[in-house]
Amino acid sequence: MRLTPRLFQPASPCVRYAVLQCLALCGSLWASMALAQEPSDPLALQPSPVLSEALSPQQRREAPVFLQGDQISGRSDLETVVQGDAVMRKADTVIHADRLEYDQPTDQARAIGHVRINRAGNLYEGPLLELKVERFEGFFQQPVYHFANGDAHGEAARAEFQDENHTVVFDATYTTCRRLPGPSWMPDWVLRAASISLDNDEEVGVANGAYLYFKGVPILPVPAISFPLTEKRKSGLLPPTFGIDNISGTTLAMPYYWNIAPNLDATLTPTLMTSRGVDLGVTLRYLEPSYNGRVVADSMPGDKLRGLDRWGLAWTHNATINSGLPNISPVGLALNINRVSDDNYWRDFTSSEAFLTQRLLPADALASWSSGPVSGTVHVLKWQILQDPASPIVPPYDRLPQLTAHTGQSNVQGFDWALDGDFTQFEADRVLTGQPNAQRTFALAQISRPWLAPQGFITPKLQLHAAAYQFDGLLADGSQSATSVVPTFSLDSGLVFERESTFLGRNYVQTLEPRAFYVYTPFRNQSNLPNYDTGVADFNFASIYSENAFVGHDKISDNNLLTLGLTTRFLDPDSGSQYARFGIAQRLRFDPQQVTINSAASPAQSGLSDVLLGAEVNLNDRWTLDSTTQYNPLTDQSVRATVGARYNPGSYRVFNAAYRYQRAFSEQIDLSWQWPINDLWGDRGRDMGAGRGQGEGRYYALGRTNYSMDQGKLIDTLLGVEYDAGCWLGRVVFSRTQTSTSTAVERWIFQLEFVGFTRLGTADPRATLTQNISRYQNLRDAGGASKSRFSNFE
Structure with a gap:
């Protein structure tokens, strides 16, 4: 007998279960509709076991x-x-x-x-x-x-x-x-x-x-x-990973991953370097509800390159500790320890963690707490300085310790106020710094009354900076202590005008935003004060509207100046996104500056300062232009200039260009790119989605060059090619990094990635590519849409 296709249930208990499931689903839908009619919570939904992602053993x-x-x-x-x-x-x-x-x-x-x-x-x-x-x-x-x-x-x-x-x-x-x-x-x-x-x-x-x-x-x-x-x-x-460079020779690493627990794992990486010996690296990660951290350590006994035992350690740890006191928040603890064996570690282990390949390595601990508007910190910081006789570094000061406190409130009868206090013990090698160590205590009190409106704002502000020093030696004038009290008044104001405009057939909302900022700080003689943490603020659109020409708390610049600026923006009338921004700002100094960062620095003279010009243009989704120029109208010359452009017409297509100039110091051109080579013969590829490339059989050119025009040579270079075969990827990259005026590290990076299985070659060159090429995209990214049992139905 031939039957037409139909469903058949062989067991009566199964029939009863199916009916019960149907009734449960109908009941759930009825309950959801009933709840939706409740005026108190019209969007309430009830979970249904029928729609659960995983089936229980009983359901199966x-x-x-x-x-x-x-x-x-x-x-x-x-x-x-x-x-x-x-x-x-x-x-x-x-x-x-x-x-x-x-x-x-x-x-x-x-x-x-x-x-x-x-x-x-x-x-x-x-x-x-x-x-x-x-x-x-x-x-x-x-x-x-x-x-x-x-x-x-x-x-x-x-x-x-x-x-x-x-x-x-x-x-x-x-x-x-x-x-x-x-x-x-x-x-x-x-x-x-x-x-x-x-x-x-x-x-x-x-x-x-x-x-x-x-x-x-x-x-x-x-x-x-x-x-x-x-x-x-x-x-x-x-x-296994391998690589070639001009310092270590050929390297071969065999990492082992140990998944100790869901919240604890480690990676052990023995590495053979043909020109140097064997290095053992360990990375430990841990995660608990109240603390987490990461330890990176490596050891190379008897490095043939230097004839030394080499090692490096980097440890970060964050924790939250219950204070046990009423109205006191849990204490936050942060540790950041970085130490290496010798002064040449940064140039000999360029492929190590980035925070161990610098010449200034911090080891610091920070504890923080708060209670309502009051907060405080305890900070201890000690530096390791990797000295190079050809370019020695004046060491920054250790802080042993630093205690800070802050309190403040906003909109108290229209006023904003804040009070900051700090005590720091500064220590360093006096032979290298040329000045005594000290204990410094300062307090900074501020009060302002902002008036804000859609059409503009005005904010008068008063602040008082007071500092006291106790030195471990005598100053030039024979004193062993010093004090400084500096008041400051500022008045910040601005207006916002808008109008509708049309350009190249597109509608815009154009703004015109004039701004005036006046600051007065009377002269207080600070020439006898050593400098522990203060530097000259960079001259940009943020600092030009600030009260102090310095950053830090050892020197407060005297000022009697007015800053005038004008900004115009072109905005999308529907979304509010910014198409373009143009700005100009300049200072008018009424009195010459007398307080300088040190005796060798030149004070700012009265009159007009250099002019700051800035522009940012988003022509469309593809083109972005950004430029800032510091222009001296007296010499009719640019003092500093930065011009950047990005062309990003689609996925895996980006070209970045930047020009950086600082008169009498440096002039550089920086180019970086990622681009499908197949475009040259008309193969434009297709959009496969994020992290999927643009189709099989495609080559991608990668690179970055940093060229010094004043030195007439390349500083850093990265050139490479990626190939996407669909189920496997190939990468070949050459990298050259300048470590001093006469030395550089050259590396060849190879990788063969079998998608969904394993990788062979140099340890993940994608990190190097992401660091050097802005908006670089990986050809394959982990993750994606999760698999659901409802998408597997046949």
Whole structure:
């Protein structure tokens, strides 16, 4: 007898369960509609177990079995045979076959001919399947498989299902290369193994007796290797990395990742350097509810380059400690420790962590707390200075310790006020600094009364800066202490005008924003005060409207000046986004400046200052221009200038250019780019989405050059090529970094990335590319849309 396709439920308990599920869903919908009618919370929603992402074991066990096919025969509650386009469904498992036999008492299914099984998105196809459906135990003969996570696939002689999350495939292959039509197709890379165990609980695969083939050539024998099925962390050997540079020679690293606990892991990295010896690196990360941190350490005994034992340590730690006091917030603790073995570490370990390749290494601890409007900190800071005889550094002062307090309020009867206090013990080598160490205490009181309106603002402000010093030696005038009290008055004001305008057929809202800022600070003689933390503020659009020409608290500049500025903006009338901004500002100094940062510095004279000119233009989504110029109208020359441009017409296409000039100091051109080379012959690629590249078979040019025009040579250079083959990526990059006027580090960076499996070559060159090329995009980014059981329905 031939039947038309229909659904069949072999067991009455299953029917009852399906009816109950239907009633539960209807009840949930009715409750949601009833709640939606409540005026107190019209948007209230109730969760429904029917829509939960994961099925519970009870739901799987009680889920009904649906059978469909051309012919169905059998005995109720015993066995069922379906022939012709047979389909069996239970929970998130779907089986297709030419013939399907299901024995209900044992929950045993046997599928024959063109068998296809979909288990939560993982697909298996082959000639024969025997399976206990609920326990998902059984075997599959000669399966071809495709996994939802990672888009990987392969084939095997046999697959054994141990349970719903554990499968072993024998004489198996594994690849992420897209299968192409035709019997002669071979993947660019494939892992061939005697067996592959797939553990979906741990989201890891383990291959035994395996070889990694690339372009048909075995390149990596792996008697036993584990690899991730998702981005979940797992313990095991990471891919080896290698590199070449002119200091260490050829380097080979074999990192091991140890997933100690969900909140604790470590990476151990022994590295062989042919010109220097063996280095052992350790990275430890920890995360707790009240604290977290990261430790990076490395050790190289008997470095042949310097004949020394070399080491480096970087430790960051953040914690929150309950104070146990009423009305006192938890105490925040932050540690940042950076130390290395010797002065040449920064130039010999250029591939180490960035915070260990600098010449000033801080070690500091900071504790902070607050209670209402009052807050305070305790700070301890000690520097390690890596000296170079060719370019010595005057050491900054250690702070042993620094105590700060702050309190203030806004809009108290229209007034804003604040009070800051600081006590610091400054210590450094007096032979190098040329001045005594000291204890400095200062207080800064400020009060202002802002009047704000849509059409403008005006803010008068008073502040008083008082400082006292106690030195550990005598000053030039024979004193061992000093004090300073400096008052300041400022008046900041501005207006905002708007009008509608049209340019090049586009509508804009144009603003005109004049601003006037006056500051008066009377002269107080501070020439006898040493300098511990004060420097000259950079001359820009932020500092030109500030009260003090210095940053820090040892010197307060005397001022009697007026700053006038004008800014105009072009805004989108609908979104408010800014298309362009142009600004100009200049100071008029009524009295010459007398307080300078030191005796060698030249004070500012009365009259007009240099003019600041700034412009930022967003021509469209592709072009961005930015420029700032400091212009001297007396000499008719630019003192400093920075001009930058970015062309970013789409994904993986960016070109950055910058020109930086400072008269009598430097003049540089900086270029960086990422661009598909295929554009040269008209292959424009296609939008594959974020982190997916622009299609297979495409090359990308990468680079950055920093050229010094005054020295007539390249300072830093990075040139490279990336190739996207779809299931694998290739990268070759040359990097040259200047470490002094006469020395540079040159490195070759190689990487072969087998997408969804592993990487071979230099340790992640993408970090170097991201650091050097603004808006660089990785050809493959981890993550993406999560897999849902509702998207796997057949």
